[in-house]
Amino acid sequence: MTTQFGDLLKHWREARKLSQLDLGLSANVSARHISFLETGRARPSRAMVLNLGGVLEVPRGSRNMMLNAAGFAPSYRTRAMDExxxxxxxxxxxxxxxxxxxxxxxxxxxxxxxxxxxxxxxxxxxxxxxxxxxxxxxxxxxxxxxxxxxxxxxxxxxxxxxxxxxxxxxxxxxxxxxxxxxxxxxxxxxxxxxxxxxxxxxxxxxxxxxxxxxxxxxxxxxxxxxxxxxxxxxxxxxxxxxxxxxxxxxxxxxxxxx
The missing domain is CATH 3.30.450.180 (Beta-Lactamase)
Incomplete structure (x- = not known):
């Protein structure tokens, strides 16, 4: 059974046309761990979510969605130009x-x-x-x-x-x-x-x-x-x-x- 985070991770991996092995090599984790994250057999740490989001070049707003799906607070926000x-x-x-x-x-x-x-x-x-x-x-x-x-x-x-x-x-x-x-x-x-x-x-x-x-x-x-x-x-x-x-x-x- 997949999790929302697993679905999002798979979506972005496929959008970037990467195999689990390709993503694992780029993110310095095993392809097996990527598989476990996508199927929900493993839960990512906050650092892992940010690592994978960076490797996959996920836009900042969508990285917040990945963090939220994994149970973490968002990292990115939109600032007013007068701040x-x-x-x-x-x-x-x-x-x-x-x-x-x-x-x-x-x-x-x-x-x-x-x-x-x-x-x-x-x-x-x-x-x-x-x-x-x-x-x-x-x-x-x-x-x-x-x-x-x-x-x-x-x-x-x-x-x-x-x-x-x-x-x-x-x-x-x-x-x-x-x-x-x-x-x-x-x-x-x-x-x-x-x-x-x-x-x-x-x-x-x-x-x-x-x-x-x-x-x-x-x-x-x-x-x-x-x-x-x-x-x-x-x-x-x-x-x-x-x-x-x-x-x-x-x-x-x-x-x-x-």
């Missing part, structure tokens, strides 16, 4: 966003809602008809809104579908991300060329703002040692001009924000 210990984090975010000017940059949470944005990103969002705290995935599902302003929408949507599914898989299955990927798939032309042709080094997103087209590619940063539940899922996305015309236009626009 004293979050001061250095808030300063780092502000530094990254502001130093990226005149180019757009924003902080996104686990479900792609904008948490923070610099002045250029805020201005662009307004021009695209979005608020500074918009959910980008939901905006991309409004066919009369943002997709109509992206010239290479089919390419962008197909890349986003892959990204959403990859993020959902890393989280051990996120129903919302999976649902959004399915909805986006229904919006994509099946006959359109898919990603992976290798014709470009990166696929930029080309936004049409009136008579002007701005072309950007992006990089994503995350906090590598975050223990806060929300902070571990945040992404800092920096947009860079994909051509000289975009660079010049954004630089000119930034002068109006000073």
């Amino acid at each position: 004293a210990e979050m001061g250095p984090i808030a300063s780092a975010l502000d530094w990254m966003l502001e130093r990226h000017m005149p180019y757009p940059a924003m902080v996104l949470d686990r479900r792609w809602t904008i948490v923070r944005a610099n002045a250029m990103a805020t201005m662009m969002l307004g021009q695209l008809g979005l608020s500074a705290d918009a959910n980008l995935v939901e905006a991309l599902l409004d066919e009369a809104g943002l997709p109509a302003l992206i010239e290479n929408w089919q390419e962008v949507a197909q890349h986003l579908i892959h990204r959403l599914r990859a993020e959902a898989a890393h989280l051990g299955g996120d129903p919302w991300l999976e649902e959004m990927a399915t909805k986006l798939s229904a919006c994509v032309d099946a006959a359109a060329p898919g990603p992976g042709t290798g014709s470009e080094a990166v696929i930029p997103t080309r936004y049409r703002l009136g008579d002007v087209t701005l072309s950007f590619f992006s990089t994503i940063s995350q906090f590598s040692t975050a223990e806060d539940i929300a902070l571990a899922d945040w992404k800092i996305e920096h947009l860079f001009p994909a051509d000289e015309a975009t660079r010049k236009m954004v630089t000119e626009l930034a002068h109006g924000l000073e």
Whole structure:
């Protein structure tokens, strides 16, 4: 007879495509002990739960669930950004966003809602008809809104579908991300060329703002040692001009924000 902890452990092991032997070797325990934990024949210590959660790269909120299932108090929580210990984090975010000017940059949470944005990103969002705290995935599902302003929408949507599914898989299955990927798939032309042709080094997103087209590619940063539940899922996305015309236009626009 399995326990709730055993079910959770097996779920995450299978989600990471590891055998009991693979997990045991990585966690420095025997495959037999992993089997006993999954079937309920053995009970884990708190240290063992945290060890296995770390090896399996279980998100912090789900590690709390594993701890609770094993009879232990949670280890992780979500902190408000105005708490004293979050001061250095808030300063780092502000530094990254502001130093990226005149180019757009924003902080996104686990479900792609904008948490923070610099002045250029805020201005662009307004021009695209979005608020500074918009959910980008939901905006991309409004066919009369943002997709109509992206010239290479089919390419962008197909890349986003892959990204959403990859993020959902890393989280051990996120129903919302999976649902959004399915909805986006229904919006994509099946006959359109898919990603992976290798014709470009990166696929930029080309936004049409009136008579002007701005072309950007992006990089994503995350906090590598975050223990806060929300902070571990945040992404800092920096947009860079994909051509000289975009660079010049954004630089000119930034002068109006000073």
